[in-house]
Amino acid sequence: MRSGCLRLLHGLLCVLLSLSRAGAWDFQPCAPGCPLYSECVNATACRCKPGFASTSTEIFTNLLEICDEVDECKQNPRICKGRSTCTNTQGSYTCQCLPGFELNPEDPRLCIDVDECSSGQHQCHQSAICTNTLGSYQCHCRPGWEPISGRHHGWNSIICKVKPLFTWPLPPGVHSQSLSHFTDKVNNLHKDVKPIQAKDTIQGIVQEVDELLETPGDLETLPPSQKHCMATHLLTGLESALTHLSRALPEGTATFNYSAGTQVSLEVQKKGICNVTFSLNQAKMQLNWNKAQESCYKGPSVVGLVSTPGMAKLLAEAPLVLEPEKQVAPHGTHKDLLPRVSPILLSDVISAFLSSNDTQNLSSPVTFTFFHPPVTLAPRHKVFCVFWDHSQNGSHWTTAGCRTVSTGGGSTTCHCTHLSSFAVLMAHYHMQDDDPVLSIITCVGLGVSLLCLVLAALTFLLCRAIQNTSTSLHLQLSLCLLLAHLLFLTAIDRTQHKVLCVVTAGALHYLYLASFTWMLLEGLFLFLTARNLTVLSSSSRNRLMRRLMFPVGYGVPATIVAVSAAARPHLYGTPARCWLNSEQGFVWGFLGPACAISCVNLVFFLMTLWILKSKLSSINREVSTLQNTRMLTFKAMAHLFILGCTWCLGVLQVGPMAPIMAYLFTIVNSLQGVFIFLVYCLLSQQVREQYRTWLKRIRKRTAEPESYTLSSKAVSDAS
Missing domain, CATH: 2.60.220.50 (Chondroitinase Ac; Chain A, domain 3)
Incomplete structure (x- = not known):
C-alpha cells in the first residue's frame, strides 16, 4: 500500500512537471485576503480596481485598507462634452445627452444636435414649416399665412391658414353692383382656406x-x-x-x-x-x-x-x-x-x-x-x-x-x-408751334452766313498773299460750316423718308463735329504762333500742323460718328428733326466732344493771353512785333467768341432763361459765317489790299471797252 501511494505521488508530480513545461500552468503566489474592490499584485501586496482608490498608496500591503469608489463626474466636471450631463456609476460613469441631442458615435462623451426637421422627428403640421434650432425645432407659418391653433415655437404642432390679405373691399368713391357682387364672391373663397385648397382658390x-x-x-x-x-x-x-x-x-x-x-x-x-x-x-x-x-x-x-x-x-x-x-x-x-x-x-x-x-x-x-x-x-x-x-x-x-x-x-x-x-x-x-421770329432769324442768319462762307472760301483759295498754314485751317473750317449750314437749311425737317433722315442726321453729326475739330486746331495754332512770335523761323511749327491737320480734322469726327452709329444706329433721327435722339443720352455723342473742345479752346485762349501779356510788357518795342502781337490778341478773343461761346448758349437753354438763351444762341450761331468772313478777311490788311487789286482790275477791264467805244464813236463823227 505504501508503494502504491508513492507511485500515485510520483505520477502527480510528473503531470505537474509536464504542465509546467508546456506553459499551461503558471503559478504565482497571491496575497491572501485582499480587501473588497481590490486585486492582488503579488504574494504580499494588493491594489484597488479601476474606478476605486485607497486612502493611502496605490499598492498597499495592509489587508485592512479600504477601496473607496471614485466619483469621476466631480473629479473632472468637463469629462462629458457638449450638451450632456455626467452620471456616476459603480466603478465608472455615463454621459447622458439633453433632449434634442444625441451621442456622437465617434466620441461617446460628446453630444451633438439632432435635426428633427430633416430626420422627420418633428410634429409640425403639413401646413407649417419646420425650422431646426439648437436642441429643438420650431413650427411656423409661411409668409402671408397665420396659425389657427397651437403656439409658434417648440415642438407643438400648429395649423396655418392664409391670411386675409387679399380681401377686396369696395374702393372708396366707386358705386357698382357688379363690383359689389364680385367682392362678395372673392371674399368667400378664402375663408378657412387650407394649403391643399390653394390651387382651387387661385x-x-x-x-x-x-x-x-x-x-x-x-x-x-x-x-x-x-x-x-x-x-x-x-x-x-x-x-x-x-x-x-x-x-x-x-x-x-x-x-x-x-x-x-x-x-x-x-x-x-x-x-x-x-x-x-x-x-x-x-x-x-x-x-x-x-x-x-x-x-x-x-x-x-x-x-x-x-x-x-x-x-x-x-x-x-x-x-x-x-x-x-x-x-x-x-x-x-x-x-x-x-x-x-x-x-x-x-x-x-x-x-x-x-x-x-x-x-x-x-x-x-x-x-x-x-x-x-x-x-x-x-x-x-x-x-x-x-x-x-x-x-x-x-x-x-x-x-x-x-x-x-x-x-x-x-x-x-x-x-x-x-x-x-x-x-x-x-x-x-x-x-409745339415754332417761334416764327426764331425761324426767320435762323433762315436769314444762315443765308447770310452761307454767302459769307462762300466769299471767305474763295478768298482763302485765290488770295496767294495770305496762303499759309493758318489760311488752310480757315479754309477747312469754312467748308465744314458751309456744308453743315446748307444741309441744315435743306434737309433738317425732311423726316418723311426714314433712311434719308438717318443719313442726314449722321452727316450733320459729322460736319458739326468736324467744325469743332478744326476749331480746336485753330486754337492750337494760335497758341503756337503766340509762343513762337519772336522766333524768326517757324518751319517746324508749320510742318507739325501740316502733319496733324487732315488726320485730326477729319479723322477724329469720323471715328466718333462711326462708334455712335455702330452702338445705336436707331437713335439717328427723331420724329421731329433729322438730328440725334436724346434717348439714352445719345445726344451727348455730339455735346460731349463739343463741350470738351470748347474747354480746351478756353485753356488755349488763356495761355495765349498770358504769353501776349508778357510780350506786350517786354522791353522790345519793335513796331512790327507789337502789331503782330495786337493782331494775335484780337484773333484769340474773336476765336473764343466765334468758335466756343456760341455753342455754350445752346446748352444753357434751361429754366426761365431758356427763351432768352434760345434767341441769343440762334442769332450768334447762325451768324458764324459772317464773323469768320469779318475777322479773317475784312480785318486782314493783306486781304483788303488784295480786294483793292481785284477791284482795280475789274474797273480797268470795264473801262477799256468804254474807252474803245468812245474812240470809235469820235472817229466816225470826224468822218
Whole structure:
C-alpha cells in the first residue's frame, strides 16, 4: 500500500512537471485576503480596481485598507462634452445627452444636435414649416399665412391658414353692383382656406376676375377716373392674392386659361435655375431666378405672369406720362415732343410678380416681349413700353424704368428694372408751334452766313498773299460750316423718308463735329504762333500742323460718328428733326466732344493771353512785333467768341432763361459765317489790299471797252 501511494505521488508530480513545461500552468503566489474592490499584485501586496482608490498608496500591503469608489463626474466636471450631463456609476460613469441631442458615435462623451426637421422627428403640421434650432425645432407659418391653433415655437404642432390679405373691399368713391357682387364672391373663397385648397382658390379668384372683365356691367358707365381706379384695384388685388396663395402650391409649373382670354402662368421652385422664361399667348417674360429668392425665407420661391386682355375696357383713355425728353437740334430749334391724351393700347395688359419683397429696383432688367397686331408707324407716331403707375398723383401709364428695345413685325421687346403691370402703347406726337421770329432769324442768319462762307472760301483759295498754314485751317473750317449750314437749311425737317433722315442726321453729326475739330486746331495754332512770335523761323511749327491737320480734322469726327452709329444706329433721327435722339443720352455723342473742345479752346485762349501779356510788357518795342502781337490778341478773343461761346448758349437753354438763351444762341450761331468772313478777311490788311487789286482790275477791264467805244464813236463823227 505504501508503494502504491508513492507511485500515485510520483505520477502527480510528473503531470505537474509536464504542465509546467508546456506553459499551461503558471503559478504565482497571491496575497491572501485582499480587501473588497481590490486585486492582488503579488504574494504580499494588493491594489484597488479601476474606478476605486485607497486612502493611502496605490499598492498597499495592509489587508485592512479600504477601496473607496471614485466619483469621476466631480473629479473632472468637463469629462462629458457638449450638451450632456455626467452620471456616476459603480466603478465608472455615463454621459447622458439633453433632449434634442444625441451621442456622437465617434466620441461617446460628446453630444451633438439632432435635426428633427430633416430626420422627420418633428410634429409640425403639413401646413407649417419646420425650422431646426439648437436642441429643438420650431413650427411656423409661411409668409402671408397665420396659425389657427397651437403656439409658434417648440415642438407643438400648429395649423396655418392664409391670411386675409387679399380681401377686396369696395374702393372708396366707386358705386357698382357688379363690383359689389364680385367682392362678395372673392371674399368667400378664402375663408378657412387650407394649403391643399390653394390651387382651387387661385382658380376661383382668377375666374371671378375673368368673368368681371368679360361682362363688366355697370362698370362701363363709370367715369374714366373711376374706371382707372377700378383697374388699379383689380391689378393690385390679383397680384397680392396670387403671390400669397401660390406659395402653398407644390414645386413645378402651373398654367390656367379662362374664357375671356385671361391667362396665368406660375412656377414654384426651392432652388431655381439660372434663367426662366414664361410664355403666354400674347406675351413672354425672361428673368434670372435669383431675383425671386428671398434671403430670409427658406421656403419655395414663386414667379408668375398674368395676362388680362379684358383690362383694356377699364384702361381706355388712360393718360400717358413720359419721362422728360428734349429733342435738341442746332441753331435753336428746341422742340418738346408731347403725346396726345389718349394713346392706343396695342397689347394685352400683363402683370409680373415675385415672392421677393423688393421688386422695384432690380439689379438687372427683366425682358418682356409683347405680341400684338402689326402696325405701320406714320410720321410722328411712336411705340412705348409702359407700366401702370398708381401713385398719389393719380393712375396713369408711364415710361419710367422701362425702355423700348425694338419693335416691328407684330412684336415689341422691352427692358424694365422693376415689376408691375405692363403694356405697349402707340402715341401720336404733336410738336409745339415754332417761334416764327426764331425761324426767320435762323433762315436769314444762315443765308447770310452761307454767302459769307462762300466769299471767305474763295478768298482763302485765290488770295496767294495770305496762303499759309493758318489760311488752310480757315479754309477747312469754312467748308465744314458751309456744308453743315446748307444741309441744315435743306434737309433738317425732311423726316418723311426714314433712311434719308438717318443719313442726314449722321452727316450733320459729322460736319458739326468736324467744325469743332478744326476749331480746336485753330486754337492750337494760335497758341503756337503766340509762343513762337519772336522766333524768326517757324518751319517746324508749320510742318507739325501740316502733319496733324487732315488726320485730326477729319479723322477724329469720323471715328466718333462711326462708334455712335455702330452702338445705336436707331437713335439717328427723331420724329421731329433729322438730328440725334436724346434717348439714352445719345445726344451727348455730339455735346460731349463739343463741350470738351470748347474747354480746351478756353485753356488755349488763356495761355495765349498770358504769353501776349508778357510780350506786350517786354522791353522790345519793335513796331512790327507789337502789331503782330495786337493782331494775335484780337484773333484769340474773336476765336473764343466765334468758335466756343456760341455753342455754350445752346446748352444753357434751361429754366426761365431758356427763351432768352434760345434767341441769343440762334442769332450768334447762325451768324458764324459772317464773323469768320469779318475777322479773317475784312480785318486782314493783306486781304483788303488784295480786294483793292481785284477791284482795280475789274474797273480797268470795264473801262477799256468804254474807252474803245468812245474812240470809235469820235472817229466816225470826224468822218
